[in-house]
Amino acid sequence: MSSVLRPPTSGQDPSKPGPYRPISSHLAIAPPVSVVIPAMNEAENLPYVFRTLPAWIHEVVLVDGNSSDDTVAVARRLWPGVRVVGQRGRGKGDALITGFGACTGDIIVMVDADGSADGQEIVSYVSALVSGADFAKGSRFANGGGTDDMTFVRKLGNWALCTVVNRKFGARYTDLCYGFNAFWRHCLDRIDLDCTGFEVETLMNIRVVKAGLRVQEIPSHEYLRIHGTSNLRAVRDGLRVLKVILKERSNRRDLRRRAHRSPTPDAVRLDPVQLDPARGEVS
Numbered sequence: 717m718s719s720v721l722r723p724p725t726s727g728q729d730p731s732k733p734g735p736y737r738p739i740s741s742h743l744a745i746a747p748p749v750s751v752v753i754p755a756m757n758e759a760e761n762l763p764y765v766f767r768t769l770p771a772w773i774h775e776v777v778l779v780d781g782n783s784s785d786d787t788v789a790v791a792r793r794l795w796p797g798v799r800v801v802g803q804r805g806r807g808k809g810d811a812l813i814t815g816f817g818a819c820t821g822d823i824i825v826m827v828d829a830d831g832s833a834d835g836q837e838i839v840s841y842v843s844a845l846v847s848g849a850d851f852a853k854g855s856r857f858a859n860g861g862g863t864d865d866m867t868f869v870r871k872l873g874n875w876a877l878c879t880v881v882n883r884k885f886g887a888r889y890t891d892l893c894y895g896f897n898a899f900w901r902h903c904l905d906r907i908d909l910d911c912t913g914f915e916v917e918t919l920m921n922i923r924v925v926k927a928g929l930r931v932q933e934i935p936s937h938e939y940l941r942i943h944g945t946s947n948l949r950a951v952r953d954g955l956r957v958l959k960v961i962l963k964e965r966s967n968r969r970d971l972r973r974r975a976h977r978s979p980t981p982d983a984v985r986l987d988p989v990q991l992d993p994a995r996g997e998v999s
Contacts, residue, residue: 737772739839748774749842750821750901754803754811755829756781759790760943765827766794768835773825779803779815808895809916813909816901825898831942832865833896840934841898850903850929853889853921854896860935861891873954877918877961884965887925889933893917893957896936903929915956922964 736744751773753765769776778791781803791798801818803811812826823845827833841852856863866874878892895917907923909916924931 737774739770739772745772745842745846747823747842747846748821749823749825749838750775750777750819751825751827751835751838752777752779752812752815752819753827753829754779754781754808754815755783755787755791756803756811757783757785757787758829759783759786761829761831761941762787762790762794764831764942765829765833765835766791768833769795769827770835770838773838774821775799775819777801777815777818778829779811779818781806781811805912807912808914809909809919810912812916816904816909819901822901823898824901824904826895828895832939834937834939837896837934837936838898841896844932844934845898845900848930849932850900851920851924851931852898853891853931853933854894854936855889855891855933856894856936856938857890858933858935861937863938864940865938877954877957880958880961881918881922884961885922885925887921887931889921891933892921894936894938896938899924903927911960913956915960918957919960919964922961926964 736746737748738744749772751769753776755762755778758765766776776791776795776798778788778798779801780788788800791800799818801814803814805811805814815826816824823842825838825841827835827838837854841854844852855861856866874891874893878889881887881892882889893914897917897920903924906927906929907920909919909923911919
Protein backbone atom coordinates (compact mmCIF):
# COMPACT_ATOMS: atom_id res chain seq x y z
CA MET A 717 0.00 0.00 0.00
CA SER A 718 1.48 3.29 -1.07
CA SER A 719 0.64 6.70 0.33
CA VAL A 720 2.77 8.68 -2.12
CA LEU A 721 1.05 11.32 -4.24
CA ARG A 722 1.97 11.11 -7.91
CA PRO A 723 0.67 12.68 -11.11
CA PRO A 724 -1.34 10.49 -13.49
CA THR A 725 0.68 8.69 -16.11
CA SER A 726 0.79 10.68 -19.31
CA GLY A 727 -1.73 9.40 -21.84
CA GLN A 728 -3.50 7.19 -19.28
CA ASP A 729 -7.22 6.85 -19.85
CA PRO A 730 -8.80 8.08 -16.55
CA SER A 731 -11.95 6.06 -17.22
CA LYS A 732 -10.04 2.77 -17.01
CA PRO A 733 -9.14 1.34 -13.61
CA GLY A 734 -5.46 1.41 -12.76
CA PRO A 735 -3.05 1.72 -9.84
CA TYR A 736 -3.71 5.47 -9.54
CA ARG A 737 -7.00 7.40 -9.36
CA PRO A 738 -6.84 10.86 -10.91
CA ILE A 739 -8.18 13.66 -8.73
CA SER A 740 -7.20 16.38 -11.15
CA SER A 741 -4.95 16.74 -14.16
CA HIS A 742 -1.98 17.18 -11.82
CA LEU A 743 -2.79 14.92 -8.87
CA ALA A 744 -3.61 11.26 -8.29
CA ILE A 745 -3.78 8.92 -5.32
CA ALA A 746 -2.88 5.26 -5.00
CA PRO A 747 -4.95 4.09 -1.99
CA PRO A 748 -8.54 3.14 -2.91
CA VAL A 749 -11.13 5.15 -0.97
CA SER A 750 -14.42 3.68 0.30
CA VAL A 751 -17.28 5.96 1.34
CA VAL A 752 -19.76 4.55 3.88
CA ILE A 753 -23.24 6.11 4.00
CA PRO A 754 -25.69 4.84 6.65
CA ALA A 755 -29.22 5.60 5.48
CA MET A 756 -32.79 4.95 6.53
CA ASN A 757 -35.59 6.57 4.52
CA GLU A 758 -33.26 9.12 2.93
CA ALA A 759 -34.42 8.78 -0.70
CA GLU A 760 -35.10 12.52 -1.01
CA ASN A 761 -31.68 13.50 0.34
CA LEU A 762 -29.50 11.04 -1.56
CA PRO A 763 -29.45 13.07 -4.81
CA TYR A 764 -27.77 15.92 -2.92
CA VAL A 765 -25.36 13.53 -1.19
CA PHE A 766 -24.25 11.68 -4.32
CA ARG A 767 -24.00 14.89 -6.35
CA THR A 768 -21.06 16.06 -4.25
CA LEU A 769 -19.15 12.77 -4.12
CA PRO A 770 -15.90 12.81 -6.15
CA ALA A 771 -15.88 10.54 -9.20
CA TRP A 772 -12.46 9.17 -8.26
CA ILE A 773 -13.53 7.30 -5.10
CA HIS A 774 -13.15 3.53 -5.22
CA GLU A 775 -16.60 2.54 -3.94
CA VAL A 776 -19.73 3.72 -2.17
CA VAL A 777 -21.13 1.42 0.52
CA LEU A 778 -24.73 2.28 1.41
CA VAL A 779 -25.95 0.66 4.62
CA ASP A 780 -29.73 0.47 4.43
CA GLY A 781 -31.51 0.50 7.78
CA ASN A 782 -34.62 -1.30 6.49
CA SER A 783 -35.93 1.76 4.64
CA SER A 784 -39.61 1.88 3.76
CA ASP A 785 -39.06 4.39 0.92
CA ASP A 786 -37.00 4.17 -2.30
CA THR A 787 -33.63 4.74 -0.63
CA VAL A 788 -31.99 1.68 -2.21
CA ALA A 789 -33.49 2.22 -5.68
CA VAL A 790 -32.46 5.87 -5.71
CA ALA A 791 -28.92 5.02 -4.63
CA ARG A 792 -28.54 2.44 -7.40
CA ARG A 793 -29.84 4.87 -9.99
CA LEU A 794 -27.54 7.67 -8.87
CA TRP A 795 -24.43 5.50 -8.43
CA PRO A 796 -24.79 2.29 -10.49
CA GLY A 797 -21.84 0.59 -8.81
CA VAL A 798 -23.03 1.27 -5.27
CA ARG A 799 -22.69 -1.61 -2.80
CA VAL A 800 -25.87 -1.95 -0.77
CA VAL A 801 -25.58 -3.70 2.58
CA GLY A 802 -28.63 -4.46 4.68
CA GLN A 803 -28.44 -3.54 8.36
CA ARG A 804 -29.47 -6.32 10.71
CA GLY A 805 -29.34 -4.36 13.96
CA ARG A 806 -30.46 -0.85 14.82
CA GLY A 807 -28.74 2.48 15.38
CA LYS A 808 -26.13 4.58 13.62
CA GLY A 809 -23.22 2.86 15.32
CA ASP A 810 -24.45 -0.55 14.22
CA ALA A 811 -24.92 0.74 10.66
CA LEU A 812 -21.40 2.16 10.49
CA ILE A 813 -19.81 -0.98 11.88
CA THR A 814 -21.71 -3.00 9.28
CA GLY A 815 -20.55 -0.68 6.51
CA PHE A 816 -16.92 -0.69 7.66
CA GLY A 817 -16.91 -4.47 7.51
CA ALA A 818 -18.05 -4.39 3.88
CA CYS A 819 -15.41 -1.94 2.67
CA THR A 820 -12.57 -3.04 0.38
CA GLY A 821 -10.69 0.27 0.20
CA ASP A 822 -7.59 1.16 2.21
CA ILE A 823 -9.17 4.45 3.29
CA ILE A 824 -12.69 4.66 4.74
CA VAL A 825 -14.74 7.86 4.79
CA MET A 826 -17.99 8.08 6.77
CA VAL A 827 -20.64 10.48 5.46
CA ASP A 828 -24.18 11.17 6.69
CA ALA A 829 -27.09 10.66 4.29
CA ASP A 830 -29.04 13.80 5.20
CA GLY A 831 -27.25 16.15 2.80
CA SER A 832 -25.46 18.06 5.57
CA ALA A 833 -21.95 17.14 4.40
CA ASP A 834 -20.15 18.32 1.28
CA GLY A 835 -18.50 15.35 -0.41
CA GLN A 836 -16.02 17.66 -2.15
CA GLU A 837 -14.31 18.01 1.23
CA ILE A 838 -13.27 14.36 1.05
CA VAL A 839 -10.09 15.32 -0.80
CA SER A 840 -8.95 17.25 2.31
CA TYR A 841 -9.47 14.19 4.50
CA VAL A 842 -7.65 11.89 2.08
CA SER A 843 -4.79 14.38 1.73
CA ALA A 844 -4.32 14.38 5.51
CA LEU A 845 -4.20 10.58 5.59
CA VAL A 846 -1.73 10.11 2.75
CA SER A 847 0.42 12.82 4.37
CA GLY A 848 0.84 10.79 7.55
CA ALA A 849 -2.30 10.94 9.68
CA ASP A 850 -4.07 7.77 10.81
CA PHE A 851 -7.42 9.44 11.51
CA ALA A 852 -8.77 12.58 9.80
CA LYS A 853 -11.41 14.07 12.07
CA GLY A 854 -13.90 16.58 10.75
CA SER A 855 -14.44 19.66 12.90
CA ARG A 856 -17.12 22.31 12.59
CA PHE A 857 -15.29 24.53 15.05
CA ALA A 858 -11.75 24.41 13.69
CA ASN A 859 -10.60 27.49 11.80
CA GLY A 860 -12.39 27.35 8.44
CA GLY A 861 -15.23 25.10 9.61
CA GLY A 862 -18.82 25.98 10.46
CA THR A 863 -22.34 24.71 11.02
CA ASP A 864 -25.85 25.73 10.01
CA ASP A 865 -27.51 22.95 11.96
CA MET A 866 -26.73 23.32 15.66
CA THR A 867 -28.88 25.01 18.28
CA PHE A 868 -27.29 26.87 21.19
CA VAL A 869 -28.08 23.95 23.51
CA ARG A 870 -26.37 21.45 21.20
CA LYS A 871 -23.34 23.69 20.79
CA LEU A 872 -23.06 24.08 24.55
CA GLY A 873 -23.40 20.34 25.10
CA ASN A 874 -20.85 19.52 22.41
CA TRP A 875 -18.38 22.02 23.92
CA ALA A 876 -18.84 20.62 27.43
CA LEU A 877 -18.43 16.99 26.35
CA CYS A 878 -15.45 17.89 24.16
CA THR A 879 -13.80 19.64 27.11
CA VAL A 880 -14.26 16.57 29.30
CA VAL A 881 -12.70 14.28 26.67
CA ASN A 882 -9.75 16.62 26.17
CA ARG A 883 -9.02 16.78 29.90
CA LYS A 884 -9.58 13.13 30.69
CA PHE A 885 -7.83 11.59 27.69
CA GLY A 886 -5.25 14.20 26.75
CA ALA A 887 -6.90 15.03 23.43
CA ARG A 888 -6.93 18.42 21.72
CA TYR A 889 -10.23 18.30 19.87
CA THR A 890 -12.29 21.32 18.88
CA ASP A 891 -15.34 19.18 18.01
CA LEU A 892 -16.56 15.86 19.37
CA CYS A 893 -19.91 14.73 17.99
CA TYR A 894 -19.49 15.03 14.22
CA GLY A 895 -20.07 12.24 11.73
CA PHE A 896 -17.78 13.29 8.86
CA ASN A 897 -14.47 11.46 9.40
CA ALA A 898 -11.94 9.35 7.51
CA PHE A 899 -9.29 6.83 8.50
CA TRP A 900 -7.06 4.04 7.28
CA ARG A 901 -8.91 0.74 7.43
CA HIS A 902 -6.23 -0.85 9.62
CA CYS A 903 -7.26 1.53 12.41
CA LEU A 904 -10.39 -0.58 12.97
CA ASP A 905 -8.22 -3.27 14.57
CA ARG A 906 -6.99 -0.71 17.10
CA ILE A 907 -10.27 0.90 18.14
CA ASP A 908 -12.60 -2.15 18.22
CA LEU A 909 -15.96 -0.38 17.94
CA ASP A 910 -18.77 -1.89 20.01
CA CYS A 911 -21.64 0.60 20.32
CA THR A 912 -24.85 0.98 18.36
CA GLY A 913 -26.09 4.57 18.67
CA PHE A 914 -25.12 8.15 17.85
CA GLU A 915 -22.37 7.96 20.47
CA VAL A 916 -20.23 6.01 17.98
CA GLU A 917 -18.38 9.15 16.84
CA THR A 918 -17.39 9.96 20.42
CA LEU A 919 -16.22 6.39 21.01
CA MET A 920 -14.06 6.54 17.88
CA ASN A 921 -12.54 9.86 18.90
CA ILE A 922 -11.65 8.55 22.36
CA ARG A 923 -10.24 5.25 21.24
CA VAL A 924 -8.00 6.66 18.52
CA VAL A 925 -6.37 8.80 21.24
CA LYS A 926 -6.09 5.86 23.63
CA ALA A 927 -4.53 3.80 20.83
CA GLY A 928 -1.91 6.46 20.19
CA LEU A 929 -3.00 7.02 16.59
CA ARG A 930 -2.09 10.21 14.75
CA VAL A 931 -5.14 12.48 14.46
CA GLN A 932 -5.54 15.54 12.26
CA GLU A 933 -8.62 17.75 12.41
CA ILE A 934 -10.12 18.85 9.09
CA PRO A 935 -12.22 22.05 9.00
CA SER A 936 -15.67 21.11 7.71
CA HIS A 937 -18.94 22.94 7.14
CA GLU A 938 -22.16 21.27 8.24
CA TYR A 939 -25.25 22.28 6.27
CA LEU A 940 -28.90 21.94 7.22
CA ARG A 941 -30.63 18.62 6.69
CA ILE A 942 -32.48 19.03 3.39
CA HIS A 943 -35.52 16.79 3.87
CA GLY A 944 -37.03 14.96 6.82
CA THR A 945 -36.19 15.14 10.49
CA SER A 946 -33.19 13.84 12.38
CA ASN A 947 -33.44 10.95 14.84
CA LEU A 948 -30.94 12.75 17.06
CA ARG A 949 -32.28 13.84 20.46
CA ALA A 950 -29.97 16.28 22.24
CA VAL A 951 -30.64 15.27 25.86
CA ARG A 952 -31.06 11.54 25.32
CA ASP A 953 -28.06 11.15 23.04
CA GLY A 954 -26.00 13.61 25.08
CA LEU A 955 -26.44 11.35 28.10
CA ARG A 956 -25.42 8.34 26.03
CA VAL A 957 -22.27 10.18 24.95
CA LEU A 958 -21.48 11.04 28.57
CA LYS A 959 -21.99 7.40 29.55
CA VAL A 960 -19.47 6.33 26.90
CA ILE A 961 -16.93 8.89 28.15
CA LEU A 962 -17.26 7.71 31.76
CA LYS A 963 -17.03 4.06 30.73
CA GLU A 964 -13.90 4.62 28.66
CA ARG A 965 -12.34 6.62 31.49
CA SER A 966 -13.15 3.84 33.95
CA ASN A 967 -11.63 1.25 31.64
CA ARG A 968 -8.48 3.33 31.40
CA ARG A 969 -8.15 3.50 35.19
CA ASP A 970 -8.69 -0.25 35.47
CA LEU A 971 -5.91 -0.93 32.98
CA ARG A 972 -3.54 1.35 34.88
CA ARG A 973 -4.46 -0.33 38.17
CA ARG A 974 -3.81 -3.79 36.75
CA ALA A 975 -0.49 -2.67 35.28
CA HIS A 976 0.54 -1.25 38.67
CA ARG A 977 -0.43 -4.38 40.61
CA SER A 978 0.90 -7.00 38.18
CA PRO A 979 4.63 -7.59 38.69
CA THR A 980 6.80 -7.43 35.64
CA PRO A 981 9.14 -10.33 34.87
CA ASP A 982 12.09 -8.25 36.09
CA ALA A 983 10.34 -7.68 39.42
CA VAL A 984 9.78 -11.37 40.17
CA ARG A 985 12.36 -12.83 42.49
CA LEU A 986 12.46 -16.51 43.44
CA ASP A 987 14.47 -17.57 46.47
CA PRO A 988 16.93 -20.29 45.51
CA VAL A 989 16.31 -23.74 46.92
CA GLN A 990 19.18 -24.85 49.14
CA LEU A 991 20.00 -28.30 50.48
CA ASP A 992 21.30 -28.87 53.96
CA PRO A 993 23.54 -31.94 53.57
CA ALA A 994 23.81 -32.44 57.32
CA ARG A 995 20.05 -32.81 57.80
CA GLY A 996 19.12 -34.09 54.35
CA GLU A 997 16.45 -31.44 54.12
CA VAL A 998 15.51 -28.70 51.76
CA SER A 999 15.73 -25.23 53.31
